[in-house]
Amino acid sequence: MPPFLYIRHNNYMKDYSNHISIIGAGIGGLALGNILKKNNIPCIIFEKSKKISEYGAGISISPNGLKVLEKLDLDKRFKQVSAQPGYAVFHSNNKIITETSTNVVTSSRKNLHSVLLENYLALDGEILFNHELVDLDLTNKTIYFSNKTNWNVNHIAACDGIRSICKKKLSISNIKPEYSGYSVWRTIMPSHQNKINFHLGSNFHIVSYPIDKNKISLIAAIKDKNSFNESWKEKGSLKDLFSTIPSSIIDMYPTIKDSNEIYKWGVYIRPKIKSLFNNNITFIGDSAHPIVPFLGQGGCLALEDAFIFGNLLKKYKNNFNQAQNKYQQVRIKRIKSISKQSLNQAKLNHLSNPLLIFIRNMLMKYTNVIFNRTKNIWSYDISKIIDV
Secondary structure: OOHHHHHHOOOOOOOOOOOEEEEOOOHHHHHHHHHHHHOOOOEEEEOOOOOOOOOOOEEEEOHHHHHHHHHOOOHHHHHHOOEOOOEEEEEEOOEEEEEEEOOOEEEEHHHHHHHHHHHHHHOOOOEEOOOOEEEEEOOOOEEEEOOOOEEEOOEEEEOOOOOOHHHHHHOOOOOOOEEEEEEEEEEEEEOOOOOEEEEEEOOEEEEEEEOOOOEEEEEEEEEOOOOOOOOOOOEOOHHHHHOOOOHHHHOOOHHHHHOOOEEEEEEEEOOOOOOOEEOOEEEOHHHOOOOOOOOOOHHHHHHHHHHHHHHHHHHOOOOHHHHHHHHHHHHHHHHHHHHHHHHHHHHHHOOOOHHHHHHHHHHHHHOOHHHHHHHHHHOOOHHHHHOO
16 A cells, blocks of 8 residues: 555544544455445544554455445455355364355455455545543544544444444443453465365364465464454464374465464453444444354454445434444344354364264265355345345
8 A cells, every 4th residue: 555545534624523433444344435425425434553464364245245345345445355155165173074166255364354454545534643532422423542532423333343442431331351262363364275275173163265466364262261362463472382283284385384474363242232322322243243264254344344335324314323323223133144154164174072073074975965055144135134
């Protein structure tokens, strides 16, 4: 990203009182910004960071998420900087269970972020970097930042991630996140791979996929009694990882042994989702419904949220109350369902009982269980849901 694009959009405006303020320039925030700009709805994005970093983060976007990018005319651009594996291969105890076709696009979060950011700026979207939220006043619709600036806005869209400051400041939930019993490693390494590989084992599973022609993402989820910090930025130990999973799998990925960019974090469960909005604020993506990552739907749900809320604002002519109520009505059931399925998927992946493993593997090999589970999630039609 050329530096001038950042500088040009860090100029201060005197008045944002008729703007929707988007807190966070992640996937959900940038997607919402693109949709609002496309619908000619004034908006401004506030981002705490100075730049983006991969932090070993790959991402897979399934057809439900690709539909949002298609509506934004960004699907082709995203595919150009990503990979389309075509097939997924499932292994159990180092033996192939089954191979199935797939139509997901695999990439890095950085690639998706860059596509969304470049398009937002091309639409003359405004973004202020180095703006870390410290407080908000919903009654007066005022937001306060660590750099001593504050702004009056028309509405607040909280897109500030799994540890949302917006939620924390509103004290929506005083219940602390509960450690799920799983820790996850992520890394991006040089390698060529044209399929998605799933390795299922007793108390662990590993997923690897290409993010472009020269790199792959590897994610290892381990059942772990010892809780670990919930942070994408903390380095993990290769020695720790190698001691947990079979060397026969590690040997399939030789470049990981030279990797200095491996990150580990604990997976935490939040209280059950009750509401996606409050007075003058609407929650999008992980800030609305953080889920465990075992179905790869975090990014897709953020894209869906942004598309639906942004277009509901257009449909209801910026009547925020109507848009918020409809947004919750059409989203809450799906979000709760995927959240539950994600937790169950971890249990299925990590079976240790030989009989249960045998039954799972036979179902995967001889029935349509994989197709049916993914179809129920991937066939979600965002346009029909809100009739736009």
